[in-house]
Amino acid sequence: MGLRRGIGLLVVLSVAALNLVACATTTGDPPPTLYKRLGGREGIALVVGDFVTSMAGDSRVNARFKDMKGPEIEKLKSHLTDQICDATGGPCSYLGRDMKTAHKGMKITDAEWNATVENLTKALDKHKVDPKDRSELLGLLGPMKADIVGQ
Ligand code: HEM
Known part of the structure; x- marks a missing residue:
């Protein structure tokens, strides 16, 4: 995998991970x-x-x-x-x-x-x-x- 594709994939994964964290902290299950x-x-x-x-x-x-x-x-x-x-x-x-x-x-x-x-x-x-x-x-x-x- 080339450096550019590697960085591209890393960015996509980081954004996905940040979204998961945001979901977990801001939504949570309703009572x-x-x-x-x-x-x-x-x-x-x-x-x-x-x-x-x-x-x-x-x-x-x-x-x-x-x-x-x-x-x-x-x-x-x-x-x-x-x-x-x-x-x-x-x-x-x-x-x-x-x-x-x-x-x-x-x-x-x-x-x-x-x-x-x-x-x-x-x-x-x-x-x-x-x-x-x-x-x-x-x-x-x-x-x-x-x-x-x-x-
Ligand atoms: C929070 C208090 C009460 C609730 C939530 C309640 C609820 C109900 C409900 C849902 C029905 C059925 C209505 C239908 O089938 O269309 C009903 C019927 C009836 N309720 Fe109540 N009720 C309450 C208090 C009382 C009390 C204090 C009495 C008398 C001691 C009473 C006597 C009756 C009787 C005799 C019926 C049958 C009427 C018939 O089928 O002609 N209810 N009630």
């Missing part, structure tokens, strides 16, 4: 979304499963769900999972009714809301969700209260 930190849709589905079981066993709220049949409960779980996946940055679309419509005419009370949050917290704790992530999720759901309670 995982809350969706990822919850274990993706599968992780969310496990939490939702325990949450719904816990709601069904809680006399403060279970009268609300007593007339629902197996397939309806499964649909509710699937909707809740999609809703949380969607809200936390996951690749899902919640296609159920909006919260105002879904809870219309139920006159859900503050006490029922609090019991529900308690059951969700319990399910998140059972699955060892980090308290910071737990708060982040509860913070995303909190603003829905206005559309759910007292409708």
Whole structure:
């Protein structure tokens, strides 16, 4: 290889190496979304499963769900999972009714809301969700209260 070609190759390789260094230092991986930190849709589905079981066993709220049949409960779980996946940055679309419509005419009370949050917290704790992530999720759901309670 001639000197000129050798120098030419060296320049090309040096530029390539500098670009790699620049990429490594300036980009880096983005932090995982809350969706990822919850274990993706599968992780969310496990939490939702325990949450719904816990709601069904809680006399403060279970009268609300007593007339629902197996397939309806499964649909509710699937909707809740999609809703949380969607809200936390996951690749899902919640296609159920909006919260105002879904809870219309139920006159859900503050006490029922609090019991529900308690059951969700319990399910998140059972699955060892980090308290910071737990708060982040509860913070995303909190603003829905206005559309759910007292409708
Ligand atoms: C953050 C709080 C809550 C969220 C995110 C939530 C979410 C949902 C979702 C996604 C559905 C399904 C809607 C659809 O299929 O179109 C639903 C239905 C329902 N929710 Fe909630 N909900 C919450 C709080 C509550 C509370 C506090 C109660 C009562 C204790 C309640 C009782 C119900 C019932 C009974 C249904 C079934 C309605 C039906 O199929 O006719 N929800 N909720």
